[in-house]
Amino acid sequence: MKARLEQVAHTRSGDKGNTSNIAVFAYEPALYPLLKEQLTAERFKAFHREAITGEVLRYEAENLHALNFVAHGALGGGVSRSLSLDNYGKALSAAILGFELDVPEELAPLLRERRSA
Amino acid sequence: MSENKLLRIGSGAAWWGDRVEPAALNAERGDLDYLCFETMAEATVSAAQVRARRDPSFPGYDTYLDDRMRAVLPACMRRGTRIVSNQGWINPQGAARRIVELLRELGIRGVKVAAVGGSLITDRVLELAPTILENGQPTATLKDTLISAEAYMGAEPIVQALREGAQIVVTGRVADPSLFLAPMMYEFGWDPLDHERIGAGSGIGHLMECGAQVTGGYFADPGLKDVPEPWNLAFPIAEVDAQGNVTLSKVAGTGGAITLQTVKEQMLYEVHDPAHYITPDVVVDFTRARIEPLGPDRVRVTGLTGKPRTPTLKVSMGCTEGFIGEDMFFYAGPGALRRAQLAKKILEERFKIVKLDAEEVRIDFLGLNAIHGAATPPDAPEPYEVAVRVAARTRTREEAVKVGREVDGMAVSGVGHTGKRVPHQERTREVIGVWSSLVPRGQVAAHIDHFTS
Numbered sequence: 001m002k003a004r005l006e007q008v009a010h011t012r013s014g015d016k017g018n019t020s021n022i023a024v025f026a027y028e029p030a031l032y033p034l035l036k037e038q039l040t041a042e043r044f045k046a047f048h049r050e051a052i053t054g055e056v057l058r059y060e061a062e063n064l065h066a067l068n069f070v071a072h073g074a075l076g077g078g079v080s081r082s083l084s085l086d087n088y089g090k091a092l093s094a095a096i097l098g099f100e101l102d103v104p105e106e107l108a109p110l111l112r113e114r115r116s117a
Numbered sequence: 118m119s120e121n122k123l124l125r126i127g128s129g130a131a132w133w134g135d136r137v138e139p140a141a142l143n144a145e146r147g148d149l150d151y152l153c154f155e156t157m158a159e160a161t162v163s164a165a166q167v168r169a170r171r172d173p174s175f176p177g178y179d180t181y182l183d184d185r186m187r188a189v190l191p192a193c194m195r196r197g198t199r200i201v202s203n204q205g206w207i208n209p210q211g212a213a214r215r216i217v218e219l220l221r222e223l224g225i226r227g228v229k230v231a232a233v234g235g236s237l238i239t240d241r242v243l244e245l246a247p248t249i250l251e252n253g254q255p256t257a258t259l260k261d262t263l264i265s266a267e268a269y270m271g272a273e274p275i276v277q278a279l280r281e282g283a284q285i286v287v288t289g290r291v292a293d294p295s296l297f298l299a300p301m302m303y304e305f306g307w308d309p310l311d312h313e314r315i316g317a318g319s320g321i322g323h324l325m326e327c328g329a330q331v332t333g334g335y336f337a338d339p340g341l342k343d344v345p346e347p348w349n350l351a352f353p354i355a356e357v358d359a360q361g362n363v364t365l366s367k368v369a370g371t372g373g374a375i376t377l378q379t380v381k382e383q384m385l386y387e388v389h390d391p392a393h394y395i396t397p398d399v400v401v402d403f404t405r406a407r408i409e410p411l412g413p414d415r416v417r418v419t420g421l422t423g424k425p426r427t428p429t430l431k432v433s434m435g436c437t438e439g440f441i442g443e444d445m446f447f448y449a450g451p452g453a454l455r456r457a458q459l460a461k462k463i464l465e466e467r468f469k470i471v472k473l474d475a476e477e478v479r480i481d482f483l484g485l486n487a488i489h490g491a492a493t494p495p496d497a498p499e500p501y502e503v504a505v506r507v508a509a510r511t512r513t514r515e516e517a518v519k520v521g522r523e524v525d526g527m528a529v530s531g532v533g534h535t536g537k538r539v540p541h542q543e544r545t546r547e548v549i550g551v552w553s554s555l556v557p558r559g560q561v562a563a564h565i566d567h568f569t570s
Contacts, residue, residue, distance in 0.1 A: 014387030023385035051492035061391045064381045070389045080160050081550050083479040083508040086488045095492045114340035
């Protein structure tokens with residue numbers, strides 16, 4: 001079945017100059033292998049289209065069940081000179097939550113659903 | 118301090134604009150040994166230099182120094198809580214003198230306040246730091262635009278000031294985690310070259326330096342990641358042992374949450390390689406950390422460690438890079454996006470007519486694509502309301518002014534149903550570009566001045 005990343009993982013972005021790091025954390029350890037397999041650096045970069053102009057590196061932190069994407073050229077030339085309203089890219093980590101993953105049926109009970117208020 | 122003693126270190130600020138009341142709460146009710154303030158961003162020093170040039174009355178330290186210190190000094194001095202703060206910006210001596218004045222106003226005498234300076238190396242940076250890290254160019258290319266250069270110092274000068282008896286240490290540029298590491302080094306007597314302990318302490322400092330970002334701030338996502346009482350967040354408290362293990366907590370009765378998830382998110386915040394997080398003191402390794410929730414709002418972190426420090430220190434160089442002009446105007450209702458698209462076309466043509474000389478122009482539809490830009494899904498639904506937001510980066514202020522002047526023209530010469538503000542705020546601002554380089558650590562010497570209230 002298909003699932004959006006927001007059902008599988010939570011994310012946070014941080015800034016350094018013109019580089020944004022977006023860390024992706026599996027909610028459940030059993031879902032982490034899906035992230036490693038399907039959310040590659042290439043797919044991460046392609047998902048953001050021209051919003052990331054440079055190289056994307058992916059680091060794995062097994063102990064945190066996390067992937068850390070380091071996206072060069074993601075902050076419009078750098079925090080200080082960017083013309084973006086969100087010049088720190090603090091909201092950028094929400095975009096990837098819409099990434100679609102293939103999830104085996106047996107893992108479906110582990111997926112999060114957004115509860116209504 | 119005995120081997121079994123737990124050191125309690127609280128956060129008092131995570132950035133210049135941070136709230137003051139959680140700092141006061143930590144001072145009053147955190148039962149703290151140390152309260153640490155982080156108030157500097159990448160461009161803080163350069164912005165302060167620009168302001169100091171223009172406004173001789175600007176003292177060059179945190180503009181909220183008085184507010185923050187008045188809020189915490191009585192409780193900290195009563196309880197014996199020491200303070201470590203980077204509110205000194207470009208004038209740590211001035212900040213220390215001001216803190217002494219505030220102490221005297223409160224009738225608190227005999228308190229030792231130390232100023233740690235030495236990070237500013239503007240006059241030497243072009244010789245000491247040959248290459249710009251971001252683009253590989255020689256730093257000499259910044260010669261004509263350089264405002265300020267400062268090295269990121271580590272914890273050692275703060276430890277020195279504490280050893281010399283300071284109860285309050287106020288610094289210029291110091292790496293953020295070092296503000297929290299220094300009390301651990303001083304109290305536990307850690308060797309600056311013991312990279313495992315220093316790595317652990319710096320890792321803890323990293324978890325603390327962004328304050329509420331580990332206690333439920335910058336985290337809530339309704340329905341998926343809910344946070345109780347997010348209007349009442351506390352700043353974190355680290356209970357550290359002599360081995361460099363930590364339990365993170367906060368004052369009881371506050372909102373927010375410290376959970377496995379909040380700690381994980383903060384652990385990788387602004388980190389690139391999680392096994393090599395470079396600070397002036399050490400190279401932190403987060404990949405062997407274990408995070409264990411102990412109970413409500415109590416999370417234990419063990420296994421933080423590090424590798425030997427690098428022979429260099431990072432330098433930030435702030436440069437004048439021209440100006441940005443920006444403004445926005447609004448559409449709503451059926452056809453709003455079509456009207457916004459026509460308005461964008463009109464502006465693009467107008468910028469040609471008035472010969473706008475810009476390095477970059479950006480016209481976004483706020484409500485559709487202004488935040489995620491090109492990463493916005495092509496099939497994103499059309500918004501009911503949209504703001505046209507226009508920005509341009511130019512070499513001169515005269516060019517930047519054209520942005521607002523052309524938006525003014527949209528009031529009566531634009532599109533139907535245009536909503537627009539009468540300009541009530543400055544629509545141009547100066548750009549301070551920040552570049553980085555490395556200097557040999559031996560070339561940066563801290564100096565410490567002592568004052569007494």
